[in-house]
C-alpha cells in the first residue's frame with residue numbers, strides 16, 4: 001500500500017454517531033459506515049478481549065496485539081474494559097502511518113458514552129505516547145506502540161492472548177491477509193489465544209486454517225451478517 005497522504009484524510013460520521021476516517025485514494029474507511037463505535041465494541045471487545053477474559057477468569061494479565069493503531073478507538077475501548085473489570089491489559093499496537101494531531105483531537109469517541117468522558121486526557125496521551133516504550137495509561141492498562149510495517153515485524157513466539165486484526169480490507173490490502181503473514185501472527189499467539197477480525201471473507205477463513213488456527217464464523221457487528229474469530233489450539 002502506498003503511504004497515506006495526511007492532506008487527503010477526511011473525518012466522517014458513521015451511523016451510530018461516532019467518527020471514522022475516510023481515505024479517498026483507497027476508497028476505504030477505518031471502520032464500518034454502520035457505526036465505528038458499535039463495530040469496534042462487537043468485533044474487538046465482545047468477540048476478542050471479553051471473550052478471552054470470560055474463558056480465562058483466573059488470568060490476571062492479558063496481552064493484546066493490534067494491527068493498526070489508527071484512530072486509537074480499540075485501545076480506548078480496551079482501556080475502559082480493563083479498568084471496569086480490573087484486569088491488567090498490556091496492549092501492543094503496530095502502526096505504519098502516523099495520524100496527525102488535527103485528526104485525533106477531533107475524534108468524538110470519549111463523548112460517545114458517559115462512562116468514557118473520564119478518558120478524554122488518556123485518549124490524547126495514548127496518541128502522544130512515545131513509540132517503542134511502555135506507557136502506563138492506568139493501573140490496569142499499559143500501551144506499547146510500535147511504529148512499523150506488519151509485513152516486516154520480527155514477531156516473537158507465544159506472546160499474545162488476543163489479536164485485534166484491524167488492517168484495511170483484504171481487497172484493499174491483500175498482502176496483510178496472506179497465509180505467510182497470518183502464520184507469523186499465529187506463531188506469536190499463545191495456545192488458547194483468540195484472533196478476531198471484522199472480515200468474513202472465505203479466502204481469509206481458508207488462510208487462517210492454513211495458519212493452523214481453528215476458525216469460527218460468528219455474528220457480525222450491526223450491518224454485517226458475519227465475521228471471523230479463530231483460536232490457537234496447539
Ligand SMILES: C[S@@+](CC[C@H](N)C(=O)[O-])C[C@H]1O[C@@H](n2cnc3c(N)ncnc32)[C@H](O)[C@@H]1O
Pocket residue numbers: 001029030031067068069070071072073074094095096097148149150151166167168169176
Ligand atoms: C482499518 S484501519 C483501523 C485502525 C484502528 N484499529 C482504528 O480503530 O482506528 C487500519 C490501520 O492499519 C494501518 N496499517 C496499514 N498498513 C499497515 C501495515 N503494513 N503495518 C501496520 N499498520 C498498517 C493503517 O494506517 C490504519 O491505521
